[in-house]
Amino acid sequence: MPYWIIGYDITDSRRLQRVYRAMLRHAIPLEFSVFLLTGHEADRRRCLEEICSLIDPDQDDLRCYPLPARGLQERIGKATLPAGIHWSGLPVEQNSA
Secondary structure (H helix, E strand, O other), rough: EEEEEEEEEEEOOHHHHHHHHHHOOOOOOEEOEEEEEOOOOHHHHHHHHHHOOOOOOOOOOEEEEOOOOOOOHHHHHOOOOOOOOOOOOOOOOOOOO
């Protein structure tokens, strides 16, 4: 199943909260304004249509990038999910020596 990285920069705090809550219905938060959407093109389109209806295109920025199906996926640093929770779609932590 395809993966998409969606990030945004919202200038108004009320719009920011609305966008964040809407994104939680579609994707998994990786950072404050960066989400991982797992789904097909129709899922991506549905998500972006909802988010586009909430933003001000003259002041806000919304971006969506597809991840390659077989590309390298690594995570360095703090875990995205709480300890003991593992989701096989997220890259494992890379330990530095």
